[in-house]
Amino acid sequence: MNTLVPYLLLLFLTQIFTLPVQAFASSSGEDAILMNAAVKFRKGDFSGAAEAYSEALKINPGRAEAYNNRGLCKAASGDAEGAASDYSKAIGIEPALTEAYNNRGLVFAATGRHQEAIADFNQALRINAVQAEVYNNLGLSRAALGDHAGALDDFATAIALKPHYPEAFYNSGCSRQSLSDHEGALRDFLKLTALQPGYAEPFYRCGMSRAILGNHKAALLDFDRAISINGNYREAFIGRAVSRIRTGNFPGALADYDKAIALNPENPEIYYNRALVKVKLNDYAGAVADCTGALERRKNYPEALFLKGIMLGELGDRDGMLANLQRSASSGYAPAKKLLRKERNR
Numbered sequence: 001m002n003t004l005v006p007y008l009l010l011l012f013l014t015q016i017f018t019l020p021v022q023a024f025a026s027s028s029g030e031d032a033i034l035m036n037a038a039v040k041f042r043k044g045d046f047s048g049a050a051e052a053y054s055e056a057l058k059i060n061p062g063r064a065e066a067y068n069n070r071g072l073c074k075a076a077s078g079d080a081e082g083a084a085s086d087y088s089k090a091i092g093i094e095p096a097l098t099e100a101y102n103n104r105g106l107v108f109a110a111t112g113r114h115q116e117a118i119a120d121f122n123q124a125l126r127i128n129a130v131q132a133e134v135y136n137n138l139g140l141s142r143a144a145l146g147d148h149a150g151a152l153d154d155f156a157t158a159i160a161l162k163p164h165y166p167e168a169f170y171n172s173g174c175s176r177q178s179l180s181d182h183e184g185a186l187r188d189f190l191k192l193t194a195l196q197p198g199y200a201e202p203f204y205r206c207g208m209s210r211a212i213l214g215n216h217k218a219a220l221l222d223f224d225r226a227i228s229i230n231g232n233y234r235e236a237f238i239g240r241a242v243s244r245i246r247t248g249n250f251p252g253a254l255a256d257y258d259k260a261i262a263l264n265p266e267n268p269e270i271y272y273n274r275a276l277v278k279v280k281l282n283d284y285a286g287a288v289a290d291c292t293g294a295l296e297r298r299k300n301y302p303e304a305l306f307l308k309g310i311m312l313g314e315l316g317d318r319d320g321m322l323a324n325l326q327r328s329a330s331s332g333y334a335p336a337k338k339l340l341r342k343e344r345n346r
Contacts, residue, residue, distance in 0.1 A: 030059045037069065046077040064094035071103060080107045098124040102134050105141070114141040132162035139171055148175040166195045173205055182209035200230035207239050216243040234263040238270065241277075250280045268297040272304045275311075284311045302333035309336070 037052035053070035057063065071086030087104035090097055105120030121138040125131060139154030155172035159165055173188030186209045192202040207222030223240035226233055241256035257274035264270065275290035291308035294301055309324030322343060328336035 030056055033059070034066065037073075041069075041073060041076075046073045049073045050077070062093055064090040064097050064100070067093065068097060068100045068103065071100070071107075075103070075107055075110075080111050083107050096127050098127045098131065098134075101127070102131070102137065105134075106137060109137065109141045109144070112144075114144045117141040118145075130161060132158040132165055132168070135161065136165070136168045136171060139168075139175070143171065143175050143178070148178045151175045152179075164195055166192050169195070170202065170205075173202075177205070177209060180212075182212050185209045186213075198229065200226040200233050200236065203229070204233065204236045204239060207236070207243070211239065211243050211246070216246040219243045220247070232263055234260050237263070238273075241273070245277065245280075250277055253277050254281065266297055268294040268301055268304070271297070272301070272307070275304070275307055279307070279311070284314045287311045288315070300327075300331050302328045302331040302336065305331070306333055306336045306339075310339075 033052055033056045037049045037056065040046075040049035040052060050070050050073035053066050053073065056066050057070070060066070067086045067090035071083040071090065074080075074086060075083035084104050084107045087100045087107070090100040091104070094100075101120045101124035105117040105124070108114070108117035108120065118138060118141050121134050121141065124134050125138070135154045135158040139151040139158065142148075142154060143151035152172060152175050155168045155175065158168040159172070162168070169188045169192040173185045173192065176182070176185035176188060186206060189202045189206045189209070192199075193206065196202070203222045203226040207219040207226065210216070210219035210222060220240060220243050223236050223243065226236040227240070230236070237256045237260040241253040241260070244250070244253040244256065254274065254277050257270055257277060260270050261267075261274065271290045271294035275287040275294070278284075278287040278290060288308055288311045291304045291311070294304040295308070298304070305324045305328035309321045309328065312318075312324060313321035322340070325336045325340045325343070329340050
């Protein structure tokens, strides 16, 4: 789940409806243009809204809110550079305009410039420290730079300011998973599922943490719930397959990998993992076919070469076994080197 882009758009939608209406104290013609711009934005006509704000700025070039809102339009249209420029112009006119710092920070974050984003979010908070959304955005940029401990502080502050803040719970849970705090991650994701029970990813995240903690039976229930909400959730099928393997349900795991491959037929790891399940089910020919499928998608896949060699040996094809073990060994796979030496010494 990409957290930056959806929340960026959410901020556009909340701010565009508040800022344009704040200072309609000039000519009625300017008021009408600004109102028209807001209406166009609401309808998703971002280029049309940007043109309307440009028209208003010709009448009154000192209106910081109009630059900020035109920046929102440009960002929503994918023009990050143009948006950042407009936010900077807004800040130049009104240095205390926290929305412009936050919005420019979001554009910087969305384009990978997280240090600059952090500077803008911090400046917005220096002006007004009671902004849960800005703390959440700050945490996202810290997390993107690998500072998950710092990010957790920001998400906690966001939640303290806004106790029913689903995005902050989600982001906090993700950072806790990155820090291997799966008990804490579960607490965050369970709060999120209570707030938004209709979303699949929090249940998937719960399942992943439960599985890592060894509670595969509970993890299966979480993966089931995620899949019931989103029947094409590839990662949830893969997660459920692993938990089914851990609980001895190999036919169920096979069915999950079948579904995952149908959803993403170009992922070599899924073919390899399905091959391992087929070994457990004594389907050696099927395992060879899946290893071949993995190798068609990743030519030098030492584990798949090794397993294919072993399975060919089980099927009586010694030459095929040795050829695949040799390729695996040539890729540096130690188990293949060891087995190859034993086979050659026979």
